[in-house]
Amino acid sequence: MLLTCMKAENMKLKRSFIWIAFFIIPIIPAFMGTGNYLQNIGILKSEWFSLWTQHTLFYSNFFYAPLIAIYCAYIWRVENFNHNRNFLMTAPIPVWCIFLAKLFNIFWVTFLTQLWVGALYILCGKIAGLPGMPDTIILYWLLRGAWGGMGVAALMLLISMPIRSFAVPAALGLIGGITGLLAANSGFGMYYPFSLMMMGMNSNKYEDVLSGAGIPFMIFSTLYIIIFSIIGIRFLAFRDVKA
Numbered sequence: 255m256l257l258t259c260m261k262a263e264n265m266k267l268k269r270s271f272i273w274i275a276f277f278i279i280p281i282i283p284a285f286m287g288t289g290n291y292l293q294n295i296g297i298l299k300s301e302w303f304s305l306w307t308q309h310t311l312f313y314s315n316f317f318y319a320p321l322i323a324i325y326c327a328y329i330w331r332v333e334n335f336n337h338n339r340n341f342l343m344t345a346p347i348p349v350w351c352i353f354l355a356k357l358f359n360i361f362w363v364t365f366l367t368q369l370w371v372g373a374l375y376i377l378c379g380k381i382a383g384l385p386g387m388p389d390t391i392i393l394y395w396l397l398r399g400a401w402g403g404m405g406v407a408a409l410m411l412l413i414s415m416p417i418r419s420f421a422v423p424a425a426l427g428l429i430g431g432i433t434g435l436l437a438a439n440s441g442f443g444m445y446y447p448f449s450l451m452m453m454g455m456n457s458n459k460y461e462d463v464l465s466g467a468g469i470p471f472m473i474f475s476t477l478y479i480i481i482f483s484i485i486g487i488r489f490l491a492f493r494d495v496k497a
Contacts (some may be wrong), residue, residue, distance in 0.1 A: 255347065255348065255351050256351045256354060256355060259347060259351045259352060259354075259355030260355045260358055260359060262355070263329065263355050263356055263359045264359060266329070266332055267329075267359065267363070270328065271328060272324070272325055272328045272329075272363065275321060275324050275325070275328075276363065276366070276367060276370065277370070279317055279320075279321050279324075280313065280317065280321070280367065280370055280371050280374055281374060282312075282317065283309060283312035283313035283316070283317045284309060284313070284371070284374040284375065284377075284378050285378070286312045287305070287308035287309035287310070287311060287312050287313070287378070288305065288308070288309070288378040288381065288382055290308045290311070290312075291304060291305050291308040291382060292382060294308075300460060301384050301385070302379055302384055302386075302387075302388040302389065302392070303388075303389070303460050304460075305375070305378065305379050305382065305384065305388075306375065306388070306392060306395075306456075307457075307458045307459065307460065308458075309371075309374075309375055309378070310452070310455050310456070310457040310458055311457065311458040313371060313455075314399070314431075314451065314452035314455045314457035314458075315431050315432070315434075315435050315452060315457065315458075316428065316431055316432075317431075318399075318403060318431065318451055318452070318455075319403075319406055319410075319427035319428065319430045319431040319434070319448055319451065320424040320425075320427035320428045320431065321367065321427075322360070322364060322403055322406055322407050322410055322427060323410045323413075323414070323423035323424045323426060323427035324420055324423070324424055324427075325360050325363055325364070325407075325410075326356075326360055326407065326410040326411040326413070326414040326423060327410075327414045327417070327419070327420045327423045327424070328420070329356050329359060329360060329411070329414075330356070330411075330414045330415055331418075349487055349490050349491045350487045352490065353411070353483065353486050353487045353490055354483065354487075356411060357407065357408055357411055357483060357486075360407045360411060361404060361407065364400055364403055364404070364407060365397075365400050367400075368396045368397065368399060368400040369396070371396065372392065372393065372396045375388070375392070376388065391462075395454070395455050395456045395462075396455065398454040398455070398456075398464070398471070399451055399452070399454035399455030399456075400454075401454060401472070401475050402450040402451040402452075402453060402454030402455070402471070402475050403450075403451040403454070404475060404478075404479050405447040405450060405451075405474075405475055405477075405478025405479050405482060406427075406430065406447050406448060406450075406451055406478075407479075408478065408479050408481075408482035408483050408486065409447060409478070409482045410423055410426075410427060411482075411486060412482055412485055412486040412489065413426060415486065415489065415490065430447075430448035431448055431452070433446070433448060434446055434447075434448030434449040434450075434451070434452055435449075435452065437449045438452060438453055438457075444467070444470055444471065444474055445474065447475075447478045447482075450471065450474060450475050450478070453471065454471065454475070
């Protein structure tokens, strides 16, 4: 049943607005980061790692969470119009399948987003004249950042459930990114989901900020996914009973 629901959610993503956001939004921090790198190339001496700090300075802090929020808002969009929510909830489908199918689709779109961010990073590096290719640890940071963002995805899917606007979840994502930066810089990043996504990407850092803390990072990231998913499923079931 879950696989059937996932296939149905995949059908909604074909030729949808979500791919415009997917391609366009990551380009903005990529160009901002590259421009910042070129303006400060005299003091940024670590080439590919320096470029990474500038890309993630903008992407991880100000664009990553809002982008996930847009994905989550869109994936509920169809159900929020023309009484489609009622049709969905009266179908013989377990509530947990509905929520998890949407969440898993957000997972793979976010994973693809991270790969696109990596491709833009390499492209911008070549445009900036950097030699060779970046260290393979960058791919690890991208994938780790994807997992760190999954807790935020579960939270945003929960928040987007009753909200019909793209603007509100995106604004909350931006606020979350800013507060996540503050929490990470205050030493509490491991306990805040919006910090985990930027810590996973090693945002604006040369040395691995999670060196020796990989297991706690995975535990807390997974814990947030589970907690927000349980709350989301319960909330969806409550709305179904109320309706």
